[in-house]
Amino acid sequence: MEGETKVIYARSDSGRIETAQTSGWDVEETVLEQAIDEIHRQAKEAHTRAVTGKTSPLEFHMYNQRMDLAMLAQAVGRFQWLVKRDFDPARFARLSPARLERYADVMGLQPDILQTLPDRYD
Amino acid sequence: MTDAFQHQHAAHCETGVMSAILRHHGLAVSEPMAFGLASGLAFAYLPMVKINGLPLIAYRIPPRMIIRLLSRRINGLSMAFRKFRNPDEGMRALDRLLDDGQVVGLQTSVFFLPYFPQDMRFHFNAHNLLVYGRFGTEYGISDPVFSHLVSTDAESLQKARFAKGALAPKGMMYYPVSVPAEIDFQRLIPKAIKLTIKVSSRRSPMPIAGVNGIRRVARRIEKLADAESRYANLFLGHIVRMQEEIGTGGGGFRFMYAAFLQEAAEIMASDLLAEAADKMSEIGDEWRLFALMCARMSKQRHGDTFASIAQQMNKVAQMESDLYDLLSVYR
Numbered sequence: 001m002e003g004e005t006k007v008i009y010a011r012s013d014s015g016r017i018e019t020a021q022t023s024g025w026d027v028e029e030t031v032l033e034q035a036i037d038e039i040h041r042q043a044k045e046a047h048t049r050a051v052t053g054k055t056s057p058l059e060f061h062m063y064n065q066r067m068d069l070a071m072l073a074q075a076v077g078r079f080q081w082l083v084k085r086d087f088d089p090a091r092f093a094r095l096s097p098a099r100l101e102r103y104a105d106v107m108g109l110q111p112d113i114l115q116t117l118p119d120r121y122d
Numbered sequence: 123m124t125d126a127f128q129h130q131h132a133a134h135c136e137t138g139v140m141s142a143i144l145r146h147h148g149l150a151v152s153e154p155m156a157f158g159l160a161s162g163l164a165f166a167y168l169p170m171v172k173i174n175g176l177p178l179i180a181y182r183i184p185p186r187m188i189i190r191l192l193s194r195r196i197n198g199l200s201m202a203f204r205k206f207r208n209p210d211e212g213m214r215a216l217d218r219l220l221d222d223g224q225v226v227g228l229q230t231s232v233f234f235l236p237y238f239p240q241d242m243r244f245h246f247n248a249h250n251l252l253v254y255g256r257f258g259t260e261y262g263i264s265d266p267v268f269s270h271l272v273s274t275d276a277e278s279l280q281k282a283r284f285a286k287g288a289l290a291p292k293g294m295m296y297y298p299v300s301v302p303a304e305i306d307f308q309r310l311i312p313k314a315i316k317l318t319i320k321v322s323s324r325r326s327p328m329p330i331a332g333v334n335g336i337r338r339v340a341r342r343i344e345k346l347a348d349a350e351s352r353y354a355n356l357f358l359g360h361i362v363r364m365q366e367e368i369g370t371g372g373g374g375f376r377f378m379y380a381a382f383l384q385e386a387a388e389i390m391a392s393d394l395l396a397e398a399a400d401k402m403s404e405i406g407d408e409w410r411l412f413a414l415m416c417a418r419m420s421k422q423r424h425g426d427t428f429a430s431i432a433q434q435m436n437k438v439a440q441m442e443s444d445l446y447d448l449l450s451v452y453r
Contacts (some may be wrong), residue, residue: 002239005269007133009377011403017381027417028367031359034420038356066244068174075287106286108234
């Protein structure tokens with residue numbers, strides 16, 4: 001966790017419940033790894049489809065920025081089916097600059113990055 | 123004021139921020155005390171609300187409630203809350219307060235804060251932190267879940283304050299307008315405990331809250347045996363993350379609540395509360411064992427099954443139920 005520690009409450013030798021510093025236990029590491037792996041898997045799968053033109057870069061960037069369809073739709077304030085429609089590469093290529101900027105903004109990206117796809121992703 | 127500010131590392135962002143604000147204004151309230159007085163402990167299972175396709179599971183009352191309940195309950199404590207439609211205006215209002223020497227609490231997204239480790243940056247919009255000063259274009263931040271002071275640039279802070287989506291902070295900032303010299307613990311502690319029992323005990327009318335909620339999740343886990351194994355593992359991992367990783371102080375806030383009960387027992391000179399503190403700490407241990415079983419399951423080690431994990435969860439539910447029954451006679 002880049003050297004950061006966190007606080008937990010635990011019973012000390014004297015029997016009192018006190019704060020203690022920890023860098024986490026392996027259970028946390030396992031479940032965090034699992035959650036991050038799942039995001040990677042979704043992003044990679046979207047990347048593969050985007051390369052072959054089956055989806056737009058929007059879907060890849062959505063997962064890569066740790067969002068999903070429900071989150072992205074809520075963040076831009078549109079229905080999920082409307083956002084999903086923009087996963088169509090042809091449609092995505094015609095999006096207005098304003099719409100692109102809105103998507104880019106909620107993901108914390110620049111609009112021109114949103115339109116491009118990295119050559120490799122793994 | 124600002125140079126006298128003391129950073130303190132806490133387990134949870136909301137209780138940590140409230141404890142730090144009160145301490146800064148001369149009212150000694152520990153993090154567990156802030157948590158307990160706000161009746162922060164709970165359990166909730168909301169299968170209809172999905173996060174990345176997984177149901178929402180919480181070990182505490184909803185975000186913002188701790189701050190709101192504390193400011194309502196403590197006599198003489200008055201907090202100002204402000205939201206903004208215009209981000210620039212929100213930043214200017216923050217600057218003005220900082221220039222006056224005020225320490226300001228903010229609700230933010232985690233994703234846009236550059237000082238968070240990459241692996242921790244998720245789109246969670248109800249994080250809380252304190253801004254204690256402005257140094258050129260950098261903001262000095264006391265983030266309670268960090269062991270040290272941090273800082274961030276104005277642009278990132280603005281993005282974090284005005285992130286969109288579920289629980290959008292809308293630039294929310296808060297600061298105390300008046301802080302009392304002392305807290306009437308004799309009145310507040312029984313009151314706070316009473317609400318926690320009302321919400322969580324087996325008599326609670328809500329099937330998704332407290333003991334009833336835990337039992338419901340246990341039944342769901344039993345059924346995972348029929349589900350796709352990837353989903354089953356994500357489901358268990360998700361519960362454990364909510365319990366251990368998301369700043370709970372371990373055991374899904376149960377250890378923090380035990381620390382509150384222990385402190386309350388001393389203030390109220392109550393043997394019953396001391397006994398409850400010990401029991402709550404044992405419950406925390408059982409939650410930790412539950413987390414361990416889930417993690418082992420996802421690595422396909424040991425002989426854990428969905429049935430044994432569900433059984434462990436039911437055991438925790440029974441222990442919590444007994445504890446709430448014990449505490450229900452406390453006045």
